[in-house]
Amino acid sequence: MHCAVLVFPGSNCDNDLYKAILQIKRATAEYVWHTDTDLDRFDVLLIPGGFTYGDYLRPGALAGVSPVIASVKKAANSGKLILGICNGFQILIEAGLLPGALLPNQSLQFICDVVPVKVVQSESPFTARYQRDDILRLPIAHGSGNYYCDEITHEELESNGQIAFSFPPENNPNGSVAGITGLLNEQRNVLGMMPHPERAVKTWLGSTDGLGLFQSMLEHHTA
Amino acid sequence: MEMILPTEDREMARTQLKEMAEKLLANPVIEDFQIHIKEA
Numbered sequence: 245m246h247c248a249v250l251v252f253p254g255s256n257c258d259n260d261l262y263k264a265i266l267q268i269k270r271a272t273a274e275y276v277w278h279t280d281t282d283l284d285r286f287d288v289l290l291i292p293g294g295f296t297y298g299d300y301l302r303p304g305a306l307a308g309v310s311p312v313i314a315s316v317k318k319a320a321n322s323g324k325l326i327l328g329i330c331n332g333f334q335i336l337i338e339a340g341l342l343p344g345a346l347l348p349n350q351s352l353q354f355i356c357d358v359v360p361v362k363v364v365q366s367e368s369p370f371t372a373r374y375q376r377d378d379i380l381r382l383p384i385a386h387g388s389g390n391y392y393c394d395e396i397t398h399e400e401l402e403s404n405g406q407i408a409f410s411f412p413p414e415n416n417p418n419g420s421v422a423g424i425t426g427l428l429n430e431q432r433n434v435l436g437m438m439p440h441p442e443r444a445v446k447t448w449l450g451s452t453d454g455l456g457l458f459q460s461m462l463e464h465h466t467a
Numbered sequence: 468m469e470m471i472l473p474t475e476d477r478e479m480a481r482t483q484l485k486e487m488a489e490k491l492l493a494n495p496v497i498e499d500f501q502i503h504i505k506e507a
Contacts, residue, residue, distance in 0.1 A: 302494055309491055338494070345496040392497065 245271045245465040248286040250316075250332075252278040252307045257293035257329065257442065264442035265290070268458045270466070278310045287465055288325045289316055291332030293385075293440065303346065303388045304334030313339050325369055325461055326434045330386055333427075333436030342427050342436045343401070344393035350419025354387040358450060360415055361425060361439050364407045368432045369464035371408060373456035380409075380453035382439035384417065384425075389438040391420035391427070398422065404430055409437055468492060471507050480504055 247265050251258045258275060265273040273290075276283065283289060297306035307313070313335075320326050320341055328336040336342045349355055363371055363378040374380070393401065398421060401407050409426030416423045418438075426437035441454030472480045484502045493500045 301492070305491065305494070343496075345494060347497065 245287050245462050246285065247271060247273045247288040247290050248276040248283055249273050249290050249292060250278060250312055251275050251292070252294070252296040252310060252335075254296040254298055254307075255292050255294035255331070257331075257440065260440075261290055261292040261329065261442045264445045264454070264458060267445050267455065268462050271458070271462050276312065278307065278312045281311050281315045283312070283315045283319055286319075286324075288327070288461060289319055291316075291326070291328040291335055292442075293330030293332060296331055296335065299388075302334075302338065304331060304336075304338040307331075307335045308338030308340075317341065320429070320434050323431065323433050325464065327370065327457075327461070328434075328436040329440055329442065330389075330438055333438055334388065336434065336436040341434050342429055343397050344391055344424075344427070346388050346438075347390040347392050348388045349386070349390050349417070354385070355389075355417050356383075356385045357417060358383050359417055359439070360412055361409050362412055362423075364410050364426075365405050365428065365432075367405070368408060368428055368435070368460075370428075370435045370457050370460050372463065373460040379412070380439075380456075381444070381451045382441060382453060383443045383451075384439050386418070386438055389420065389425065390418045391424040391438075393421060393424075401427070406430065406432075408435055409439065475506075477504055 411423035444454030
């Protein structure tokens with residue numbers, strides 16, 4: 245499984261994501277600068293976290309219209325797996341590949357913590373290794389992870405099974421609607437999530453709960 | 468937001484601004500916009 249780790253001006257989690265992929269046997273990764281539009285050689289596209297363009301205008305807004313994004317959209321339509329983490333989730337939303345919006349955290353503070361994250365949808369190429377209702381311990385580090393969508397969209401997301409991860413109601417750090425913190429597109433080949441699975445792949449990082457996500461992707465790809 | 472467009476054609480300016488707002492400057496999920504044009 246050959247993965248592209250897209251790098252924009254201001255991406256800063258690209259290195260961690262690249263290294264996380266190298267933990268998975270038979271997966272390889274390559275950095276791709278955002279002006280590169282040829283992504284055909286990749287099986288999977290990964291959009292890392294960071295502060296692309298300094299969050300100018302809105303987080304992910306400028307990266308969302310970057311040259312590489314047209315190729316990301318084409319890949320998404322063809323069914324390739326696309327994973328956006330944190331700022332990557334913001335970029336997928338601004339690019340229109342996922343519905344809704346990511347607002348500033350309710351507290352208006354940047355939150356850096358390790359939190360419980362519930363697996364809501366285990367039937368997806370990203371979550372097949374988990375069971376529904378599993379609680380993962382994953383790091384979060386964001387200022388604008390407060391997911392918003394209107395009621396109609398929310399109902400559609402629920403009935404289509406597009407909500408991948410959520411914060412338990414008693415522990416919702418950022419005020420997201422229904423605690424939503426991971427979202428799939430309708431075809432379930434695009435996942436955006438605020439928590440950082442790539443920071444939970446070694447025991448000495450404090451959690452290995454993120455490994456299942458990358459392993460699921462490999463298994464889906466090699467099936 | 469204020470910007471100066473290199474045109475004297477109000478209708479073209481309005482069309483361009485609407486496209487800019489729809490594509491990038493505003494996020495239609497959470498924002499709407501109004502365009503006001505003034506001669507520079």
